[in-house]
Amino acid sequence: xxxxxxxxxxxxxxxxxxxxxxxxxxxxxxxxxxxxxxxxxxxxxxxxxxxxxxxxxxxxxxxxxxxxxxxxxxxxxxx
Amino acid sequence: xxxxxxxxxxxxxxxxxxxxxxxxxxxxxxxxxxxxxxxxxxxxxxxxxxxxxxxxxxxxxxxxxxxxxxxxxxxxxxxxxxxxxxxxxxxxxxxxxxxxxxxxxxxxxxxxxxxxxxxxxxxxxxxxxxxxxxxxxxxxxxxxxxxxxxxxxxxxxxxxxxxxxxxxxxxxxxxxxxxxxxxxxxxxxxxxxxxxxxxxxxxxxxxxxxxxxxxxxxxxxxxxxxxxxxxxxxxxxxxxxxxxxxxxx
Numbered sequence: 001x002x003x004x005x006x007x008x009x010x011x012x013x014x015x016x017x018x019x020x021x022x023x024x025x026x027x028x029x030x031x032x033x034x035x036x037x038x039x040x041x042x043x044x045x046x047x048x049x050x051x052x053x054x055x056x057x058x059x060x061x062x063x064x065x066x067x068x069x070x071x072x073x074x075x076x077x078x079x
Numbered sequence: 080x081x082x083x084x085x086x087x088x089x090x091x092x093x094x095x096x097x098x099x100x101x102x103x104x105x106x107x108x109x110x111x112x113x114x115x116x117x118x119x120x121x122x123x124x125x126x127x128x129x130x131x132x133x134x135x136x137x138x139x140x141x142x143x144x145x146x147x148x149x150x151x152x153x154x155x156x157x158x159x160x161x162x163x164x165x166x167x168x169x170x171x172x173x174x175x176x177x178x179x180x181x182x183x184x185x186x187x188x189x190x191x192x193x194x195x196x197x198x199x200x201x202x203x204x205x206x207x208x209x210x211x212x213x214x215x216x217x218x219x220x221x222x223x224x225x226x227x228x229x230x231x232x233x234x235x236x237x238x239x240x241x242x243x244x245x246x247x248x249x250x251x252x253x254x255x256x257x258x259x260x261x262x263x264x265x266x267x268x269x270x271x272x273x274x275x276x277x278x279x280x281x282x283x284x285x286x287x288x289x290x291x292x293x294x295x296x297x298x299x300x301x302x303x304x305x306x307x308x309x310x311x312x313x314x315x316x317x318x319x320x321x322x323x324x325x326x327x328x
Contacts, residue, residue: 043211052156054149055204 003049004078007071010044011064026063049076081109082309087162089155091115091145091202092172094123096271097221100297101169102127104305106134113158115141115172145172145198155205164213167308168206170199171221173239175273177232188235195239200246203261207254214258219307220247221300222263222319228328240265244319251317260316262307267323269295291324 011022015032027033033041042058045051045067051074053061061067068078088105092098093114102114116123119142131138141158143150159165173195176187203218210216225233226240244263251261268274268285274294277285286294303322306312 039211043208046208047212052152052205052208054152055201 001079003076006048007045007068007078010041010048014041014044022064024064027061029063045071049074051076081107082305082311083108083110083167086110086166086308087113087158087164088167088169088308089113089115089141089158089165089206090169090171091198093127094120096273097266097269097297097300098169098171099126100301101171101304102138103130104298104301105167105308106130106136106138108305108309109134109136110167110308111137111139111162113139113141113162115143115145117144117172118142145202146193148201151198151202152205155202155209159209165206165209165216166213167217167219168202169219169221169304169308170202170243172198173221175233175236177236178234179232180234183235191235191239192242195236196242196246199243203246203250207250207257207259210254210259211257216257216259217308218250218254218259218261219304220261220263222247222265224265224267224321224323224326224328227265227319227321230328247319248317255316260307260312262312262316263319264300264303264307265319265321265323266300267295267321267326269297269300271297288327289324290327293324295322295324 008019008022011017011025012019015030015037025033027038042053046053057070061070071078083105088110090098090101090112093102094116102112105112114127124140127138127140141154143154145151174191176191178187199220206218220243222243223240225237226244229237247261247263254261268289300322303320
């Protein structure tokens with residue numbers, strides 16, 4: 001649960017949105033999630049979990065849901 | 080106070096030439112250095128230990144093929160975890176291969192672009208993501224006068240160094256808001272292994288084109304790198320600094 005809260009918090013703080021907005025969010029689904037916002041989000045997630053994503057994973061990180069799958073590769077389980 | 084006191088610097092291609100001289104000049108100015116070579120050799124280890132002892136700073140050898148993106152990332156992340164920061168990245172590792180148009184092989188193009196360009200971009204990506212967390216950092220790319228002026232027989236090499244120059248300018252514009260400066264040094268003819276095979280008559284002609292009357296030494300480039308890595312250049316980014324003795328090519 002803690003990991004999921006950290007994950008949601010990254011979206012909320014990066015994009016200045018409400019928690020419920022984050023759950024179904026997709027890349028370019030809101031104005032803030034453009035390419036620059038994307039790199040800020042990635043930095044926030046990397047900081048939160050002490051990881052560094054591969055470039056391919058950064059490119060593939062296309063939604064809140066997809067991000068959860070990707071983080072599992074880094075042994076970050078979000079429940 | 081030394082210009083690079085307590086700065087953490089990563090320098091690629093350190094076993095000879097400009098890279099080696101950069102390690103020494105950075106050490107002289109108080110930096111702690113992660114010195115890269117492709118492979119571990121006794122000579123390299125001893126050289127780095129000698130610099131460490133002479134200047135009382137830390138030099139840690141690191142080894143990877145700059146084309147190995149995954150390993151490069153692992154190494155830089157480990158450095159960040161060990162040192163707590165990465166202040167400077169010097170992308171010096173590179174190769175030079177000459178060929179006339181009509182005899183340029185695919186393998187040569189691949190090798191030159193992978194080592195001279197793609198690895199620079201990849202290492203910059205990794206370092207920039209780390210430096211962004213610090214909101215501070217400095218990336219120095221070693222380009223070449225051949226990248227700005229061209230030279231017969233070096234069309235592919237010049238293309239790679241031209242790419243480094245263009246990448247430097249773009250990266251500087253993109254990374255400035257994150258507090259990261261990106262500059263390049265464009266060396267002229269420098270007394271390294273790379274010029275040892277140039278025929279004597281060519282070298283004589285080259286020397287006539289250098290208005291300051293001498294071939295450059297690796298430390299000429301290294302000292303410029305020190306300046307760019309230091310706070311003395313805190314308002315300089317996106318620049319390509321020619322260090323070529325006023326060469327007319």
